[in-house]
Amino acid sequence: MSNKSKVEEMEDEPKKGQTEESTELNEEHIEAENAEQNEEELSEEEKLREDLAKEKEKFLRLFAEFENYKRRTSKERMDLFKTAGQEVIVAMLPILDDFDRALKELSKSEDKEMFKGVELISNKFRETLKNKGLEQVEVEPGDAFDAEVHDAITQIPAPDKKMKGKIIDVVEKGFKLGDRIIRHPKVVVGN
DSSP states (O other), X not given: OHHHHHHHHHHXXXXXXXXXXXXXXXXXXXXXXXXXXXXXXXXXXXXXXHHHHHHHHHHHHHHHHHHHHHHHHHHHHHHHHHHHHHHHHHHHHHHHHHHHHHHHHHTTSSOHHHHHHHHHHHHHHHHHXXXXXXXXXXXXXXXXXXXXTOEEEEEEOOSSGGGTTBEEEEEEOEEEETTEEEEOOEEXXXX
């Protein structure tokens, strides 16, 4: 028995060694799995943080784009209102010129009542346009010619040296709407 027991002990020893090794391996394996799970948890958490950061960035870009859209459409709307008013006023300028010519001719006639009636209508029309922002560009003969403001339709020899490069006559009045010139005054310049 003693032989048997020694043999059994010897056989049992490798089994015990294997068990101890396998226990150590199992513990290492379990630790590795735990580490992988922790890494997976961390990587899952990192993924969620990255996703959150991406969504925040996407939201901020979308918000900025929307703000730009609001600003742009608001500006376009204001420009549209100004442009729509400008087109109507520009269309009324020839009528204003006709009133000036009519008043000039009626002042020569004997019928002063007709002159007063046309003058009242003309003044009312001018005031209405003035309330909408229309202003006349003031140009007098003798003023210096400015190519950015005036529209020279012709040049004639100056009557004297002082009038050289200056406005000699105003053929058509100019008007501006706000700060913008919508019709340049047509002038004759001396050379």
